[in-house]
Amino acid sequence: MRLNLFVPKDRLPGRLDGLLRRLGPSWAATPMRRVIQTACFAAFAVLLFYVCWPYGGPDVGTAFAQKERIPAEIFLVLDPLVSLSTAMAARLWVWSLAWAGVILGVCLFFPRGFCAYVCPLGTLLDLFGRAVGRKVSGFQRSRLGWWVNLKYVVLTAVLLAAMLGVLLSGFVAAIPVLTRGVVFLLDPVQTGLFRGWYQVPALQAGQVVSIGLLLGILALCFVEKRFWCKYLCPTGAVFSVANLLRINERKVATSCIGCGQCDKVCGFAAIRDNYSTRHGNCSFCQTCAGVCPVRAIEFSGRRRDAGDMITGPDETAVRSRRTVLAGIGCAAAVGAGVPLAMGKAEAHTPVVRAPGSVPESAFLQLCIRCGQCMKVCPNHVLQPMGVEHGMNGLWTPKVVADWSGCEPTCNNCGQVCPTGAIRALPIEEKRAARMGLAVVDEQQCLPHAGSGECQLCADECQAAGYDAIEFLRVGVAVDTAGEPVPGSGFLAPVVLADLCVGCGLCQMRCRGINVKEKHLLKASAIGLVAGQDHEDRLFTGSYVTLQQGRQKAGQRPSPQQDENNDYLPDFLKL
Amino acid sequence: MHRGFLEKAAWSVARWMRTRRLGVLITCVLWMFGATGAEAAKVDQVKRTRAEVEALIKQVGASSPDWWDSVTLTYPDTLDLDWPLKPSGAWNNQKNVGQYLWDVINPNPGRWQQGIRLVHFLMIQHKDDKAKLARAMGTLGTMFHNFTQDWPRAVFWWRMSAQYGAYPDPTKLAHCYWQMGCEDMARDILSQIGQDYTRNGEVIKLWADMGHMDTALQLAEAKARSGMPQIAYRTAGDACRQAGLYTKALAYYQQAVRAPLPAKENQDYTRARQQSQEAIEAIKLFEMLDLNQIKDGVYSAGSTAFAGPLRVEVKVADARIEFVRVTQHKEKQFYTALQETPRQIVLKQTVKGVDAVTGATITSEAIINASAKALADAMK
Numbered sequence: 001m002r003l004n005l006f007v008p009k010d011r012l013p014g015r016l017d018g019l020l021r022r023l024g025p026s027w028a029a030t031p032m033r034r035v036i037q038t039a040c041f042a043a044f045a046v047l048l049f050y051v052c053w054p055y056g057g058p059d060v061g062t063a064f065a066q067k068e069r070i071p072a073e074i075f076l077v078l079d080p081l082v083s084l085s086t087a088m089a090a091r092l093w094v095w096s097l098a099w100a101g102v103i104l105g106v107c108l109f110f111p112r113g114f115c116a117y118v119c120p121l122g123t124l125l126d127l128f129g130r131a132v133g134r135k136v137s138g139f140q141r142s143r144l145g146w147w148v149n150l151k152y153v154v155l156t157a158v159l160l161a162a163m164l165g166v167l168l169s170g171f172v173a174a175i176p177v178l179t180r181g182v183v184f185l186l187d188p189v190q191t192g193l194f195r196g197w198y199q200v201p202a203l204q205a206g207q208v209v210s211i212g213l214l215l216g217i218l219a220l221c222f223v224e225k226r227f228w229c230k231y232l233c234p235t236g237a238v239f240s241v242a243n244l245l246r247i248n249e250r251k252v253a254t255s256c257i258g259c260g261q262c263d264k265v266c267g268f269a270a271i272r273d274n275y276s277t278r279h280g281n282c283s284f285c286q287t288c289a290g291v292c293p294v295r296a297i298e299f300s301g302r303r304r305d306a307g308d309m310i311t312g313p314d315e316t317a318v319r320s321r322r323t324v325l326a327g328i329g330c331a332a333a334v335g336a337g338v339p340l341a342m343g344k345a346e347a348h349t350p351v352v353r354a355p356g357s358v359p360e361s362a363f364l365q366l367c368i369r370c371g372q373c374m375k376v377c378p379n380h381v382l383q384p385m386g387v388e389h390g391m392n393g394l395w396t397p398k399v400v401a402d403w404s405g406c407e408p409t410c411n412n413c414g415q416v417c418p419t420g421a422i423r424a425l426p427i428e429e430k431r432a433a434r435m436g437l438a439v440v441d442e443q444q445c446l447p448h449a450g451s452g453e454c455q456l457c458a459d460e461c462q463a464a465g466y467d468a469i470e471f472l473r474v475g476v477a478v479d480t481a482g483e484p485v486p487g488s489g490f491l492a493p494v495v496l497a498d499l500c501v502g503c504g505l506c507q508m509r510c511r512g513i514n515v516k517e518k519h520l521l522k523a524s525a526i527g528l529v530a531g532q533d534h535e536d537r538l539f540t541g542s543y544v545t546l547q548q549g550r551q552k553a554g555q556r557p558s559p560q561q562d563e564n565n566d567y568l569p570d571f572l573k574l
Numbered sequence: 575m576h577r578g579f580l581e582k583a584a585w586s587v588a589r590w591m592r593t594r595r596l597g598v599l600i601t602c603v604l605w606m607f608g609a610t611g612a613e614a615a616k617v618d619q620v621k622r623t624r625a626e627v628e629a630l631i632k633q634v635g636a637s638s639p640d641w642w643d644s645v646t647l648t649y650p651d652t653l654d655l656d657w658p659l660k661p662s663g664a665w666n667n668q669k670n671v672g673q674y675l676w677d678v679i680n681p682n683p684g685r686w687q688q689g690i691r692l693v694h695f696l697m698i699q700h701k702d703d704k705a706k707l708a709r710a711m712g713t714l715g716t717m718f719h720n721f722t723q724d725w726p727r728a729v730f731w732w733r734m735s736a737q738y739g740a741y742p743d744p745t746k747l748a749h750c751y752w753q754m755g756c757e758d759m760a761r762d763i764l765s766q767i768g769q770d771y772t773r774n775g776e777v778i779k780l781w782a783d784m785g786h787m788d789t790a791l792q793l794a795e796a797k798a799r800s801g802m803p804q805i806a807y808r809t810a811g812d813a814c815r816q817a818g819l820y821t822k823a824l825a826y827y828q829q830a831v832r833a834p835l836p837a838k839e840n841q842d843y844t845r846a847r848q849q850s851q852e853a854i855e856a857i858k859l860f861e862m863l864d865l866n867q868i869k870d871g872v873y874s875a876g877s878t879a880f881a882g883p884l885r886v887e888v889k890v891a892d893a894r895i896e897f898v899r900v901t902q903h904k905e906k907q908f909y910t911a912l913q914e915t916p917r918q919i920v921l922k923q924t925v926k927g928v929d930a931v932t933g934a935t936i937t938s939e940a941i942i943n944a945s946a947k948a949l950a951d952a953m954k
Contacts, residue, residue: 058910059910198904199906379906403906404906459936460880460936463934463935463936467684470681470682470684470685471681471682472667472677472678472681473667473676473677473678473680473681474677476665476673476676476677478665482660482661484665484673484676485841486773486841486842487841487842487845488841491681508881508906509880509881512880512881512882512904513878513881513882516882517878517882517883567637567638567642567694568636568637568638569698569701571701572734
C-alpha cells in the first residue's frame with residue numbers, strides 16, 4: 001500500500017506553492033499534514049476554552065451539554081498512555097482503552113502518525129520551536145547523545161509504577177501535561193477577563209509547578225526542535241514501540257543523491273546517516289519526501305518490494321549491555337521507588353472529591369491529573385490539590401466549598417473525565433451522589449451559639465432544592481408557668497444527614513456573608529467533611545437508590561407502630 | 575463509544591424505570607394536592623348557611639385528611655409518651671412532647687403532618703385520662719388550624735376537646751366559621767367577645783378580614799388605650815395595608831413605632847414595633863412606588879445578595895423604568911438572575927410581583943430589593 005501524502009517539490013502550481021512556501025517549507029511539502037495538524041490544534045483549543053466554558057446557557061450543565069458536539073476529552077482519551085497506565089494501575093477496564101486501540105490501529109498504517117498529525121502538544125512545540133528556533137540556533141548542538149533513548153526509560157518507569165498501583169503517567173504523558181498546564185495557565189486569564197478577576201482563585205504552588213513543567217518542555221525547543229517529542233515523551237514512546245508492528249514505512253531509494261535536505265527538515269531525528277529511516281522515530285509526517293529533489297523517498301507497505309532501497313545500521317540502536325542495564329535500572333528505581341516513597345493514601349484526612357468519584361484508592365489510580373474537570377467546573381469549586389497529601393494527591397481535584405458550592409444543575413466534571421475517575425452521571429444521579437456531609441459548628445453558628453438570627457445556610461439549601469437543612473428552636477425562654485415564651489430563642493440549622501449531598505453551598509454562603517462581608521465569624525460555621533459514611537464512592541450503581549435506602553433507614557426518628565388505625569377511634573364514634 | 579456507552583445505556587434504562595415509577599408517584603401527589611387544593615378553594619369561596627357548616631364539620635371533621643396514610647407515625651425513641659400535664663426537669667425537646675412540638679415540629683413545615691399524626695396517636699393513647707385527652711384534642715385542633723388550614727377538622731377537634739373540659743379559643747373558632755363561609759356564625763362569637771383580648775390582635779384582624787373595617791379600627795383604638803399600642807396599631811396598619819389604604823396604614827404603623835415601650839421588656843411589643851418599621855419600609859419600597867413622582871435620572875442602591883453586596887442602577891425616564899443594571903456584585907453562581915430579574919422589572923415596570931428566578935432566588939430577591947430601594951429613594 002502506498003500512502004504518499006506529500007507534494008513533490010515541483011508539483012504545485014506556482015502561486016499556491018509560493019503561498020505555502022511563505023508559511024514554511026514543511027507547508028509546501030505536506031500541506032495536508034499541516035492542515036490536519038492545525039485543525040486538531042484548533043479543535044483542542046475550542047474544546048478547552050469554548051466548550052468547557054460552561055456559562056451563558058440557561059444553566060451551567062445545559063450550557064456545556066449544548067456545546068459539546070464531540071467529546072470534550074477526546075484528545076485525552078486518544079493519548080494511549082492515559083488509558084493504558086490507568087487501566088494497569090487500577091486493574092480496571094477503562095473505556096478510553098477502546099479509543100487507544102483505535103488510534104494505535106490507525107498508527108499501524110501511519111506509524112507514530114499521532115505525533116505528527118494529531119498531538120496538540122506536538123503542534124504547540126512546532127509553533128514555539130519555529131518562533132524561537134531561528135533566534136537561538138546557537139544553543140543547538142549535536143543531535144545524538146546519551147538522551148536519545150530516554151523516552152523508553154520514562155515509559156518503562158511509568159508502566160512499572162502503574163503495575164505497582166501508582167499512576168505516574170499524569171505527570172509526564174503528553175496530553176495531560178499540556179491540558180493541565182494550559183488550564184492552570186490560561187483559565188485564570190479567561191475567567192478574569194470574561195467573568196471578573198474576583199472569580200479567580202489564588203494560584204497555588206502546585207499549579208506553578210505544573211505550569212513550570214509545561215514551560216520547561218517548551219524551553220527544550222531551545223536545545224533542539226521537538227526535543228521533548230523525540231527523546232522524552234512517554235506517549236510518543238508507546239507509539240515508537242508500536243512501530244515494531246508497522247504496516248507502512250518510509251523508504252529511501254538508492255537514487256538518493258545524499259543532499260541532506262530530508263535530514264534538515266526532519267523534526268523527529270528519524271533519518272540515519274545514510275538517509276535511511278530510524279523507524280522507531282519516524283512519525284510519517286512525509287516532509288522529507290516533499291523536499292527531496294530527486295523523489296527518492298516513498299511511504300509504502302513494509303513488505304512491499306520496491307526495488308533498490310538503502311539499508312544500513314542505526315547509530316542510535318543500543319548495543320552496549322551496560323547502557324541497557326543502566327536504562328532498566330533507572331526505570332526500576334523511579335518506577336518502583338516513587339510508589340514506595342508515596343506511601344498509603346488512607347493515611348490522610350479524607351478529601352472532598354467531585355460528585356460521582358470512585359473510591360479514593362482507585363480514584364488516585366484513575367485520575368490522570370489532566371485538570372479538565374477543573375476547567376469545566378463552574379465557579380471553580382474543583383481546585384487542584386498541592387502536595388499537602390504528598391505526591392499522591394498532587395493536581396487531583398478537590399472541592400473547595402469555602403470558595404464556591406457545587407451547582408445543583410451541573411454534572412460537567414464527570415462528563416469530561418477521560419478515565420472514569422469521576423463517573424459520567426445523569427443530573428438526577430449527581431444530585432443524589434454524596435460528596436460529603438455538611439456539619440454545623442455549634443460553638444460558632446450564630447443561632448446555636450445564641451448570638452443572633454441567621455438562616456443563610458438553610459435558605460440556600462432550600463433554594464438549591466435539597467431541603468437538607470431544617471430548623472431547631474434553641475435557647476427557648478420559659479415563663480413562670482413552665483410555658484415557652486413565644487419568639488424566644490433562635491431557629492438554628494440542623495443538617496439532615498440522609499438528604500445532605502455535601503454540595504457546600506451552605507458553607508460558601510456562611511463564609512461569603514458571615515465571614516467576609518459582616519466579619520461576624522472567623523470561618524464558616526458550617527463545613528463539609530468527607531470520609532466513610534459521609535460520601536458515596538461507587539464504581540457502579542445508582543446513587544438515587546442509595547439515597548432512597550438511606551431515607552428509609554434514616555437517622556431521623558424511626559417510624560413507629562400505630563396499632564390504632566382508625567382515625568376516629570371507637571370511643572369517639574357517635 | 576464515548577465515555578462508556580454501557581454505563582450510559584445502563585443509566586437510561588434505570589432512568590426509564592424510575593420515571594415510570596416516578597410518574598405514578600407524581601400522579602398520586604398531584605391527585606392528592608389537587609384534591610386538597612380544590613377542597614380548600616371551595617371552602618374559601620362558597621358561602622354556607624349554619625346548617626351547611628355544621629354538616630361540613632360533622633362529615634369532614636370526623637374523617638381523616640387525604641395525606642393521612644402517606645405519613646408514617648414518627649417520633650424519637652427518647653420521647654416520653656406519657657406526656658405529663660406539667661413537664662418535669664429542664665427544657666428537653668427530645669423528651670417532653672410539648673417541647674418537642676415547640677422546638678422541632680413547629681419550625682419545620684416538612685414535619686407538620688408528622689406532628690399531627692403524633693398528637694393524634696397520643697390522644698388515643700390517653701383516652702382514659704380526661705385532662706390529657708382534652709389537651710391532645712385541643713392541640714390537634716390548633717395544629718389543623720395553624721399548619722394545614724383545615725378549618726372543619728380544627729373545629730371538630732376543638733369541639734371534642736370542649737366536651738372533655740377544655741376551653742378552645744373562641745376567636746380561632748370564629749375564624750374557622752368565617753373561612754368555611756358563614757360570617758353570621760363568626761360574628762355571633764366576635765360580638766360576644768367585645769374587646770380584643772388577644773396577644774396579637776386576632777379579633778381586630780378577623781373583623782378587618784370580614785370587611786368590617788370601622789369595627790376593627792375602633793377595637794384597635796380601644797386596645798391601644800388599654801396599654802398595648804404597638805400591637806393594636808400594627809394590627810390596624812396591617813388591616814389598612816391589606817385593604818389597599820396605604821397612607822392610612824403608614825399612619826398607623828408610625829403610631830406603633832412612636833408609642834413608648836413599657837419599662838419591663840415584652841417581646842410581643844418589641845416585635846410588633848419592629849414589624850411596623852419593616853412594614854413602613856416595604857410599603858414605601860413596593861406599594862407606594864409611583865413612577866410619575868420620580869424625576870428622570872439614574873438611581874443606585876445596594877443590598878446583600880448570595881455572595882456579598884450587590885448594587886444596581888435604575889434609569890427612569892418619562893415615568894418609565896428604562897433599564898435596571900447590576901453594577902457591582904460578587905456572585906459566583908446563579909448568573910441567570912443577573913439578566914433575567916432586571917429584564918422582568920423593566921417588562922413589568924414595577925418591582926412588585928416580580929418572580930424570583932428559579933434556582934437563583936437569593937440573587938433575584940437582592941436585585942428586586944436594591945431596585946426598590948433605589949426607586950424609593952428617588953421619590954423623596
